[in-house]
Amino acid sequence: MPAAVRLLRVSVPRQYLWPLLSLLGVCFGFIFLLIFLSTRAQDAQQLExxxxxxxxxxxxxxxMVQHDLQDYAKWDDAVRHIGSRFDAAWMDDNVVAYLGRTQGYSDIFVLGADDRTLYSFKDRKSAAKTAHLRLGADFVRSIAEVRRLPPEGSPIVSGFTRSGQQIMVYATAAVVPLTGKIAAPRGPTRLLVIARHVDEAFLADLTRELNVHDVRLTLGNRTAGMDAIAIKGRSGERIAWLEWRSHHPGASLRQHLVPAILAVAFVAFVAAGLILRRGGQSIEALRASELLARHLSDHDTLTELPNRRALGERLGELVAARQGLALLFLDLDGFKDANDVYGHSAGDLLLKEAAGRLKAAAGEAFIARAGGDEFAVLLRSPSPGAAAATCEAILEAFSTPFKVGAYSITIGTSIGYFETDTSCDGAEESIRKADVAMYAAKDAGRHCARVYHPSLDESHERRQRLEQDLKRAVEDEEIYVRYQPIVDAQSGEVVAVEALARWSHPVHGDVPPDVFIPIAEISGLINAIGRQVLLHACREMRETGLDLAVNLSPAQFWDGNLYDEVQQVLERTGFPPERLELEITESLLLRRPQVAAAVIDRLRSLGIRMALDDFGTGFASIAYLQQLTIDRLKIDRSFLAPLESQPDMREVLISIVGLAKAYHLEVCAEGIETPGQAQLARIAGCGRLQGWLFGRPQAASAFQPVALRA
Structure with a gap:
């Protein structure tokens, strides 16, 4: 008899032994079956x-081939030189020089209106072979397809074809104008064709990142033991097999798992006996565990306050007893920015400190963390004025900075409260009304308290509708961009623009930025708006030759994906990075200057420039100029507005400009509204000027491309 069974017989009553062994046998049988099925499915998934x-x-x-051809086929110059007439020298210098000799396309053809080959290029030299003979039957079909497409669009077709014992990827496009400055010739258009071999080097480039092995093309029958997919031509018929040797991670895993599971099974049989021997564990331990679980279910682990569930239960008890109550809902103003700037650890400490101040200010009231940075205070049968007095005590408690580690953080709180004598409203309705009042406090300027009134429902619903409309506008990319000109201080010529987000509501018309931007920040839409503004601005201003300034919100700046997003926009739009300037404010730099400096350095590695916006409105700016690799200071309008009336401010401005030049920084003066301000800014040494004096925000069409300005 095996030793394990003898041990179990000694440890476990006979009536439990064989059922236990049978249960374990069935369980491990299912485990082995599951391993087999899952690893086989894993191999199938890997293959797929x-x-x-x-x-x-x-x-x-x-x-990609179609994309490479598009820019040359849809081109006014192409229509002039190979569409209306045929200029072989122009073709050599402007098309073949890049597509053939640089991009590596082995074959380039020009077909006439009758589809005859007018021009042929093969492997870095002219060739006499026609496109039809060179590229085969699938290519011939693509000619007919392009001819059927309307010339007003972008008639282009791409695909794969077999040419003898070679597979080629090609694209065929009609030569059509890009703009309305030139008309396409009447009748059938000429066609531009490019192609390249799908050879071993091409396959290696395509599959380098895929981690697949032994990739090759087979023109005949499939090779036994190899996985394959069909490469088809325009007719839908197979022209080749793409073969490779698939990984089998499931089979490899199975070889390692089975011995381990067998060992585990043995241990499990022994352990099962030990578990049965210790089946009478302490009941008191279970009870203690139950009490702890119950406590955790209705308490917040960070602040140790009751959670929203406990709040709902306590509120429900008061409502059921029809007792008077006052419910305060409060939100920490500026917590999200502090959490982003100082880090989540500091944010957690800030929440704990806020909970402590609430306990001290609210006395015997029931205090709960409602979620995130929201808290609730519940007063039972309050005396007249007790709710308002509690609000004042809380506001006073939050009026001094929080000491969190080495940081001194100032945050406020917006309080909304609802009070009733009879608790005739349900628990959820009471919470809703307090929440509505809290948003009214936020809209009133924050760090204040507002009592619920039925009239607030309409404004709250209006705000919620506006938030939903803004979300839809962001999803549908209805946020558009206007550009405020920035001029050279000496010549007065427009040298740059600043991109500004705008939103036109379908019902309410233009919504001011100071209305929808705060909503976007609270609702978490500001990142998406920032991405859209950057993308649209780079796309619209690419051909103007002007520098482009784009603001970064705090949420964008601290987003770990910012570098990749900026890089992708530059690649998608082709906007020159040296013309892009991202603007940040001092508030982003105050708490974590070293981390901010690392973010700035990484962004500048893309070739873009960084500017410090609203300079002078924050703190300790001079110290940061020594740490940060920024390129430009934008002096806040508060320094420019009093220039004409306060001569002392001129000396301040001159000092700021001198400081910037000492750190080799360019200077732009913002908020210029009068010729006098502009002249004083020039005298002070500002290199660029911006303000309504030089123009209000305009559409991109107001700024001509470089070629037209020249």
């Missing part, structure tokens, strides 16, 4: 992923 990945890269290759 490899098929999709390889199919995707081939589709991408076709799209």
């Amino acid at each position: 992923r490899e098929r999709q990945a390889l199919g995707g890269v081939f589709a991408t290759a076709s799209a």
Whole structure:
């Protein structure tokens, strides 16, 4: 008899032994079955992923060829030189020089209106072979497809074709004008064709990141033991097999798991006996565990305050007893920014300190953390004026800075409260009314208290509708951009623009930025708006030759994806990075200057410039100029407005400009509204000027491209 069974017989009553062994046997049998099925499914999933990945890269290759051809086929100069007449020298210098000799396309053709080959280029030299003979039947079909497409669009087709014993990827496009400055010739258009071999080097480039092995093309039958997908031409017929040797992670995993599971099974049989021997564990320990779980279910682990669930239960008790109550809802003003700037650890300490101040200010009231940075205070049968007095005590408690580690953080609180004598409203309705009043306090300027009144429902609902409309506008990319000109201080010429977000509501018309931007910040939409503004601005201002300034919100700046997003926008739009300037405010730098400096340095590695906006409105700015690698200071309008009436401010401005030049920084003066302010800013040494004196925000169409200005 095995030793494990003898041990179990000694430890476990006979009537439990065989049922236990049977149960364990069934369980481990299912485990082995599950391992087999799951690893086999894993191999199948791996194969399917490899098929999709390889199919995707081939589709991408076709799209890339089409993209490369698009810029040359839809081009006014192409219509002039090869569309209306044929200039072989122009073709050599402007098309073949890049697509053939730089991009590596092996074949380039120009087809006439009758589809005859007018021009042929192959492997870095002219060739006499026609496109039809060179590229085969699938290419011929693509010619007909392009001819059927309307010339007003972008008639272009790409795909794969078999040419003898080679597979080629190609694109065929009609030569059509890009603008209305030139008309396309009447009748059938000429066609521009590019192609390249799908050879081993091409396959290696396509599949380098896919981690697949032994990738190759087979023109005949599939190779036994290899996985494959069909490469099809325009007719839908297979022209080749793309073969590779698939990974089998499931089989490899199975080889390692089975011995381990067998060992675990043995241990499990022994452990089962020990568990049965210790089946009479302490009941008191279970009770203690139950009490702890109950406490955790209705308390917040960070602040040790009752949570929203406990608040609902306590409120429900008062409502059921029809007792008078006052419910205060409060939100920490500026907590999100502090959490972003100082880090989540500091944010947690800040919440704990806020909870402590609430306890001290609210006395015997029931205090709960409602979620995030929201807290609730529940007063039972309060005396007249007790709710308002509690609000004042809380506001006073939050009027002094919080000491969190080495930081001194100032945050306020917005309080909304609802009070009733009879608790005739339900618990959820009471919470809703207090929440409505809290948002009214935020709208009133924050760090204040507001009592619920039915009239607040309408404004709250209006704000919620506006937030929903803003969310829809962001999703539908209805946020558009206007550009305020920035001029050279000496010449007065527009040299740059600042991108500003604008929103036109379908019902209410233009919504001021100071209305929808705070809503975007509270609702978490500001990141998406910032991304859209950056993308649209780079796309619209690319051809103007002007520098572009774009503001970064605190949420954007501290977003870990910012670098990748800016890089992707530059790549998608082709906007020159040296013309892009991202603006940040001093408030982003105050608490974590070293981290901020690292973010700035990484962004500047893209080739863009960084500017410190609203300079002079924060604190300790001079110290930061020594730490940060910024390129420009933008002096706040508060320094410019009193220049004409307060001569002392001129000396202040001159000092700021001198300080900036000492650190080799360029200077832009913001908020210029009068010629006198502009002249004084020039005298002080400001290199650029911005303000309504030089123009209000305008559409991109108001700024001509470089070629037109020249």
